[in-house]
Amino acid sequence: MEKKVSINDFSKHLFWDINRDELDFEKNKRTIIKNVLEYGLIYDWKIIYNYYGIDVIASTMLNVRDLDEKALSFISMLSNIPQEKFLCYNTKRLNRTHWVS
DSSP, rough: OOOOOOOOOOEEEEEETSSSGGGGGGTTTTHHHHHHHOOOOHHHHHHHHHHHHHHHHHHHHHOOOOOOOOHHHHHHHHHTTOOOGGGHHHHHHHHHHOOOO
């Protein structure tokens, strides 16, 4: 018998600014996955990996505009999808910041 996953199983710091009672694993998939990739612990990663699978995680992140560089590298490596295919990679290159001397 498989244990049902609850939003309360995640680390408390992941959704400090969101009402946890309103989060739905399907409707808020993008927010949940992005927060776990950027700020989650290994336990949080295991939850989304077991619930969604790597294909759903990667396909969801393909269209995110502002994914952290480390999270991008991580999901790109695990999914075997080149970083250039992710929207956040291309958006970042278009919006370069000023260099500091």
